[in-house]
Amino acid sequence: MRSGHDLELVHVTKRYAGGAVAVDNVSHLFAAGSYICLLGPSGCGKSSTLRMIAGHETVTDGAILLSGKDISALPPAKRGTAMMFQNYALFPHLSVLDNVAFSLKMKGVDAASRHASAGKMLELVDMSAFAARLPAQLSGGQQQRVALARALITGPQVLLLDEPLSALDPFLRIRMRAELKKLQRELGISFIHVTHGQDEALALADEIVVMNAAQIEQAGPAREVFNAPKTEFVARFMGGHNVLSLPRGRFAIRADAVRLDAEGHEAVVTSVEYQGAHVALNARAAGDQDVLALIPEAIFFADPKSPGDAIRLAWDEKLLHPLNA
Amino acid sequence: MAALSKANILKSNNLTGWLLAAPLALVLALFLILPICLIVVVSFWQATEFSIIPAFSFENYEFLFGSSVTYTVFLNTFKYAAITWAITLVIGFTIAYYLAFHIRSQTWQTVFFLLCTVPFWTSNIIRMISWIPFLGRNGIANSALLSWGVIDEPLEWLLFSDFAVILAFVHLYTLFMVVPIFNTMMRIDRSLLEAANDAGATGFQTLTNVIIPLCKPGIMIGSIFVLTLVMGDFITVRLMSGSQSANVGRLISNDIALLQYPSASATAVILLITVLLMISALLRLVDIRKEL
Numbered sequence: 001m002r003s004g005h006d007l008e009l010v011h012v013t014k015r016y017a018g019g020a021v022a023v024d025n026v027s028h029l030f031a032a033g034s035y036i037c038l039l040g041p042s043g044c045g046k047s048s049t050l051r052m053i054a055g056h057e058t059v060t061d062g063a064i065l066l067s068g069k070d071i072s073a074l075p076p077a078k079r080g081t082a083m084m085f086q087n088y089a090l091f092p093h094l095s096v097l098d099n100v101a102f103s104l105k106m107k108g109v110d111a112a113s114r115h116a117s118a119g120k121m122l123e124l125v126d127m128s129a130f131a132a133r134l135p136a137q138l139s140g141g142q143q144q145r146v147a148l149a150r151a152l153i154t155g156p157q158v159l160l161l162d163e164p165l166s167a168l169d170p171f172l173r174i175r176m177r178a179e180l181k182k183l184q185r186e187l188g189i190s191f192i193h194v195t196h197g198q199d200e201a202l203a204l205a206d207e208i209v210v211m212n213a214a215q216i217e218q219a220g221p222a223r224e225v226f227n228a229p230k231t232e233f234v235a236r237f238m239g240g241h242n243v244l245s246l247p248r249g250r251f252a253i254r255a256d257a258v259r260l261d262a263e264g265h266e267a268v269v270t271s272v273e274y275q276g277a278h279v280a281l282n283a284r285a286a287g288d289q290d291v292l293a294l295i296p297e298a299i300f301f302a303d304p305k306s307p308g309d310a311i312r313l314a315w316d317e318k319l320l321h322p323l324n325a
Numbered sequence: 326m327a328a329l330s331k332a333n334i335l336k337s338n339n340l341t342g343w344l345l346a347a348p349l350a351l352v353l354a355l356f357l358i359l360p361i362c363l364i365v366v367v368s369f370w371q372a373t374e375f376s377i378i379p380a381f382s383f384e385n386y387e388f389l390f391g392s393s394v395t396y397t398v399f400l401n402t403f404k405y406a407a408i409t410w411a412i413t414l415v416i417g418f419t420i421a422y423y424l425a426f427h428i429r430s431q432t433w434q435t436v437f438f439l440l441c442t443v444p445f446w447t448s449n450i451i452r453m454i455s456w457i458p459f460l461g462r463n464g465i466a467n468s469a470l471l472s473w474g475v476i477d478e479p480l481e482w483l484l485f486s487d488f489a490v491i492l493a494f495v496h497l498y499t500l501f502m503v504v505p506i507f508n509t510m511m512r513i514d515r516s517l518l519e520a521a522n523d524a525g526a527t528g529f530q531t532l533t534n535v536i537i538p539l540c541k542p543g544i545m546i547g548s549i550f551v552l553t554l555v556m557g558d559f560i561t562v563r564l565m566s567g568s569q570s571a572n573v574g575r576l577i578s579n580d581i582a583l584l585q586y587p588s589a590s591a592t593a594v595i596l597l598i599t600v601l602l603m604i605s606a607l608l609r610l611v612d613i614r615k616e617l
Contacts, residue, residue, distance in 0.1 A: 056519050077525030089520035093538045103524035105534070154524065 005032035005067045007053065007158055007190060012062035012072075014048045022048035024214035025062070030192060030207075032157070035184050037201035038194045040211035041237065046194045047162060049211070053192065054083040054160050066157060077103070082156035086163045088147035090135035096122065097131040100149045121149040125183075141172045148183070159184075161193040165200060177204055198238050202226060210234050227254075231324050242291050243323065251320040255280075258293035260303070264314030267291060269305050283311060361597070368590035377586060385591035395576075395592075399599070402572040405487075405562070406555040409494040413551050414544065416495065417502025421543075422536070424503075425510035426518075438507075441500055453493050453564050460484035460492075485567030493565045498554055502547035509543030510536070545611040549604055556600050 007030040014023040023045040030036050038046040051057040053064055055076035064072040071079040090099050097118050098105075104114035122128045125145040135143055144164060151159055164180070165173045181204050184191045195201055201208050202222050209219040210233075218230045229235035232243050235252040242258065244251050256278070267283035270290070279300040281293045291313060305311055368385055371378040389395050420441065428434045444452055459465045460483040467479040482488050513536065521531040537544075559574025573596045580589035 054523065056522070075525075076519075076523045083519075083523050085516045085520055087514070087516060089514065089516040091517060091520070091535060102521070102526075102534075106521075106524055106526045106530050150520075150524070 003032045005157060006030060006065075007032075007192075008065040009049070009053075010063045010065060012049070012052060012064060013060045014045070014052060014057060015060040021214050023052065026214075026216055027062075028209060028216055028219060030158075030190060032190055033188050034206040035181060035191045035204055036193065036207045036209060037205035038192060038209050038211060039196070039198060039201040039237075040217075041196060044211040045214040046196075046211045050083075050160050050162055050192060050194045053079075053158070054081055055079055056083070077106075077154065080157040081160055082151040082154045082158075083160040083162065084144075084147050084151045084164055087167060088135075088143045090143055090146055090150070092135055094134075095131065096127065096133050096135070096138070096146050099135065099146055100153055102150060103154050117153060118149070121153045122146075124152070125149045140168050141176055144168070144176060148180075152187070156189065158190045158192060161191060163194055163196070165195070165197075173200075180204065202238075210237065212237070228321055229323070235323065240294070244289060244291070244320075245287065246320075250323045252323055253315055253320050255292040256294040257319045258291060258313055258315050260293070260295060260299070260305075260311055261314030262312055264312035267311055267313050269307050269309045269311055271307055272305060281305065281311075283313060285313065364590045364593055367587055368594050370587040370590075372585055372587045377584075385588050386595075388588070389591055389595065398571050398573055398576050401570060402556060402574075405490060405494065405572060406552050408491050409498065409555050410548060410551050412491070412495050413499045413502045414548065416499050417547060418506055418540070418544070420499070420503050421507035421510055424507055425513075441503060444496070445500070449497060450560065450564075452497065453561060456489065456493060456496075456565070457484060460489055485565070485569060487566070487570060489565040490562050490570060493561050494555055494558070497561065498551045501550035501554065505546040505550070506540055506543040509540045513539050541611045545607055549607060552603060552607075553600055556596065556603075 009026055009028045009030075012023055012026050013021065015021050026045075026049065038049060040046045048057060052059050052072075055071075055074065059072045062072070063070045066080050071081075076083070091102065094102065097115055100121050101109075101114040101118035104117060109117075119128065119131065122131055125148050127142060127145050127149065130138060130142060130146075135146065138146065144167075147164075161180070165176055168176060177200060180191065180193070193201075193204060205222045207219065208222050208225045210217045210225060212233050218225055218234045225234065226238050226240075229238055229241060229252050232250060232252070235241040235243050240255050241252045242255055244253060265285050267285040269281060269283050271282045273280040273282075274297070275294075277297060278294040279297050281295055281300070283291050283293065285291050293313060369381050369383070371380045371382050371384055424434055424437055428437060457464075461467070462479050462481070462484070464484070466483055467476075470476045471479065517535055517539075518531055521535050526534060557574055558572065559578045562570055562572045562575055563578075573592065577589045577592050577596070580586070580592065
């Protein structure tokens, strides 16, 4: 896994002045050249982690290594990282071209060559036609591309994205996430993307890092995190799972692995929701446990159920997945 | 029927609009437009030592433009305005910057802001007069400097000099610079500063490339306040220069004291035109409309 260009967090802690701990002794290795999603509910410490990597928050304790070098005391621009801000933070008084060229101007690059480089970056994100506009004259998606170009012009090893899609409408969000993924693959650098949407994380990430209460709850490839949640929190946060308390302990089972079966456990339907390919059937089983079953719509409509109906639910014991306390 | 009632509503909306605008329009017409018109009219009248004669004569203007005193006094007024503007801008910007970016808690921002307004709890005149015992020949400043051994004999230029005039102007008007600049600074999205930092800008580069350009409207509004106040002042110059310097305001007030109303009016008209030209030049530089 280690390649020499990885980003590594070593026992990183962030404690704010008031004593609140945002990130508690987190260690993790982010493999070079991968798309990583930091996933978690608000207040879980994912943004603080990102901002510490970027250098916009100080590290209270621990170290951040990039390519084997401790970067935790360096200023943001010297770290080899670049950040794309949640609201894009484009300079309202500068044209698109000058926004992208900003970091080169700060380095003292002359106007002609910095505008040439910025022009190339705008080509990369397909925004050349808008070079002379001001940010206020762009749509949300266009602003995001400019912000992306501005971050990438510094030639970072790691691009940090703070909820980059949250300001966009749902259609644009899906299009932009495809573009982000494509760009990451073309550039071959690491993207670390903070989000609270599990669908976004599943769609984009090579590796998902689920955070909760200032700690990493589980990290791994997207498919592994979804199919084998280690804890009840991950199972519930990723969605599509039931958490069952059985005499042998607590288990997770995917909602689409629960089926209607005359031989199964007794339950009463509480609600039915048609979702297109599936019907989401909520039922209450013995011991007041709520169970969600995603039933293929053809099977459901062969024998439809209504709230209040008694049903029997069954699942393959092999698919039960034990959870850590 | 429906169309008729719709027309009625439109008509009554129109009427409400006029009624709502009327009180302010009336006040402005009565107390601003009318007096200015009167001043313009009177500026064409003639006057002798004993009488004022309604007429239409360019005598006052001819005298005004023909006299070298006018040019000296106008130049002096511009000098006061320019120096005061530069000093209040630097001090005002620094204070606003400190309040907006270094004081993190809103409570302390409010406290410091109120502290800045403390001098305004007394009248202008009292604030100016209180400088006199401080700056005088045997005042606090001179005696302190003497006792520290910085100087051997009292400084003569502290009081009743251009220095004193400008000191008083800066003291009186810096807050007019602080408030609008602070206002625009508070509207700057803090993530822009982080973005600048992320792009490798030093603190000074962030100041010149991000903060100052985004503060331009506030700087412009503050500049208009300070310039118009200094251009129109007459009492500060009289008190603080000990009647040794003059500005346009004093020219007008002297004429009034001598009951030379037509001549005072002509000077006032020229001053008004000058200030309006200055403001329109400033407004060309920055669009402050988006700020209001």
